[in-house]
Amino acid sequence: MIGATVEGDPDVIISSPAKIEEAGPGSITFLANPAYEHHLYNTRASAVLVSLDFTPREAISPTLLRVADVYGTVSNLLAVYQQDEAAQTRRAVSAHAAVEHTVQLGDNVRVGKFSVVEDGASIGKGTVILDQVYVGPNVSIGKNCVVYPGVRILRDCVVGDDCILHANVVIGGDGFGFAPDPETGRYNKVPQIGNVVIHDRVEIGASTTIDRATMGSTVIRSGVKLDNLIQVAHNVEIGENTVIAALAGIAGSAKIGKNCRIGGQVGIGGHCTLADGTQVQAQSGVINNITKPGAKLGGSPHMHYPDYLRSYAVFKHLPSVVAKLKKEIAELRSQIVK
């Protein structure tokens, strides 16, 4: 099934996957990160996936299964054991849901309890809307999506095929746009008449919020993966297969390229454009355009990340660095005076 080379007992029986430090008899585990190698020599697992070129330093009791791509194989194995809410929702449209008559539902669409689907919305075949979800007027959701409890998709927003929206995600809240009144100091709301467009195979983590555009669309392109509690502001665009970690904030009208990797708690400034493949270290702040693809950024405001680490290495000892320079200058001065 996984195309592995077997070392050890080929008749061992496997019943479930487990972490290497918790695995017991009958379980299969894996070793990919060398930091966990010491667990290999104590594990009670019946089988362990390792890479083709792994050389153990000690004797090993479980059967070794060598594969080219350990993580990929684990992922495939886990899929066999997976049982999620979607699979456990047997009903079509719950009697406790409120689906308006003008809604278009594809084949095998399921809508959970206390969920609302408003006028003009359409939901593609095979999509599962779990309980307590809000699908606003004229929202369009594609095929084979899973929408977890408490998700809110507001008027006119569009979600593609094969997307996963985790619990309490908010799509299409108003952008944060206000025009100051210079006389009173008050802020007047700028109406937000755009929408959010999410392409295919996008996964969005719990409680992440994506605001609608002032005009036009906030756009999340195919294959983007967003972690939990991320803020995506109005008119942002995020390119294909870009991955963003939790608690990052993307300010208004920022344009992030393809295949970027944005760390946790990063801030991207308003109107900034990031080239494809940009990597931003956790907790950094990007404040202007990044034009060179593949740049690695760190610091707030951002700089080249390796340079940030070099500067920070000096910063760590800054009092003694400065004291030593002062002392050397003082010594020279005393020698000159002499």
Add this chain to the structure above:
Amino acid sequence: MIGATVEGDPDVIISSPAKIEEAGPGSITFLANPAYEHHLYNTRASAVLVSLDFTPREAISPTLLRVADVYGTVSNLLAVYQQDEAAQTRRAVSAHAAVEHTVQLGDNVRVGKFSVVEDGASIGKGTVILDQVYVGPNVSIGKNCVVYPGVRILRDCVVGDDCILHANVVIGGDGFGFAPDPETGRYNKVPQIGNVVIHDRVEIGASTTIDRATMGSTVIRSGVKLDNLIQVAHNVEIGENTVIAALAGIAGSAKIGKNCRIGGQVGIGGHCTLADGTQVQAQSGVINNITKPGAKLGGSPHMHYPDYLRSYAVFKHLPSVVAKLKKEIAELRSQIVK
């Protein structure tokens, strides 16, 4: 309608607003940020709003409409086109809502599906409570508010007039108060018996949380605008017309003045007082009182923001700055020895 000075074809017909880079024939767009000026010379828009003193560098095909306040005019135009969930909710109190008998509802109040309004609550005239909202016991909401799906307003909290609460906002969760037991290392909960009081014209972004006071009230004054995913802790007070960007955290008992501007991911320390007009740069941390109005702060811990940028400019080249100083000292030393 907008009092503009017209340059070009005065008979052009406009059907909708659009962004300058996406505008087509029949649309009106605007130019306010000079970074977008190059789009002006290629846009297919039929009309463009510009400021009174704007001087184009190239020939322009659309009709120019000169106004004193470009953003303000855009905002007014957008309002004409706006169609929000509130406008699309036609019902009064949904048959799918659960509104207790003791609740007081003003004229034209609408309550959406699967929303709950508990005993003793009151809702002022013209307010729209959308679907799946929780209005707890004894909550008071003023006139002409819009409360989006999934908002939770817990017991005893007060919301003024003309407020907008976006999806999944939580008002009145318990403050984070615990008394450590020195013997066991456990924390005992300090009951949180206060509430949250939100004044008029406040807008609160999706999934922002505002905790109730331990005693007394957490207070959000008139005209405050909070972005998404902000944490406002117990007993905080935020002054009139202060604006706070996403993912900021305001710790317990902090008092923020009027007309402040707080950037994204900023942290304000517990019990800190910020004078009116304080501006805090994104990702900074304020750790004590700011007494001078209008201060500009940056860094963590905070310092005067321009000073932060000057220090950071040296930090960026710190290894070479130190190396150069060392080299110069070494040269002097060798000259002295000679």
Add this chain to the structure above:
Amino acid sequence: MIGATVEGDPDVIISSPAKIEEAGPGSITFLANPAYEHHLYNTRASAVLVSLDFTPREAISPTLLRVADVYGTVSNLLAVYQQDEAAQTRRAVSAHAAVEHTVQLGDNVRVGKFSVVEDGASIGKGTVILDQVYVGPNVSIGKNCVVYPGVRILRDCVVGDDCILHANVVIGGDGFGFAPDPETGRYNKVPQIGNVVIHDRVEIGASTTIDRATMGSTVIRSGVKLDNLIQVAHNVEIGENTVIAALAGIAGSAKIGKNCRIGGQVGIGGHCTLADGTQVQAQSGVINNITKPGAKLGGSPHMHYPDYLRSYAVFKHLPSVVAKLKKEIAELRSQIVK
């Protein structure tokens, strides 16, 4: 009732607690933080709790009540006045709730309106599930918990006894796990088949998210207190009585010890282990293992916090520090030339 030593009128009548700056006749207040002492000499409170060794600098009109532990006494007093949603929910299982037939409910369990409890779930005696809550398939919740509106507890997760989950908390969203496909740049989802296990006396703030483990469990041990809007990633473990402030992010597989104190907006890197009693300053980033118990950390990347402050003190004046060194070197050079 509180074992206080009374100074002043022992017959004063108290009706409610209040903050010292807002207290009026009939109220009892307290002074614990010296920064608030000036309010003591103006307060209209009828009684004030102070510590045994407090010495007033001016005359005081209210009755003084001296106690060993001011905060602990306040906490006990507040509990007398507390009236929360749980206490105000009189029903057993609401007629508006959807509770599957296979669910096991202990004595006195209450389930609110539009809440869902799915197949195979169990809820221990005395637990209050408020309105619009989702309890997924096979979830287990212990005794005497309070689950606020909008909480989502997804399939197979476990909550212990005496826990409080605030509004819109999400327990058991999928961990953020993807295997990159090197050929296409796409990310394939790694199924997340583990769960979340929350032990006893845990309190979790509004809109905090805790992801399920890839395999095994994400574990929150007894007495942990999490503030609002915190991200806890898959396979994290948090030790007993650890306290974490708002907007912190704990990356995958991090192991945090007992009795740690983690500040707001802190980031803990993936796979990092923190020893018991570690203290992390707000907005810091921990990027590798902390093996010494009780360490105090600050900065991003982290360093010893007092060292961070010392380095930062030099950073604040870095341009003038460097300029002064350059000037001294230049002076020496001119003296040598002479």
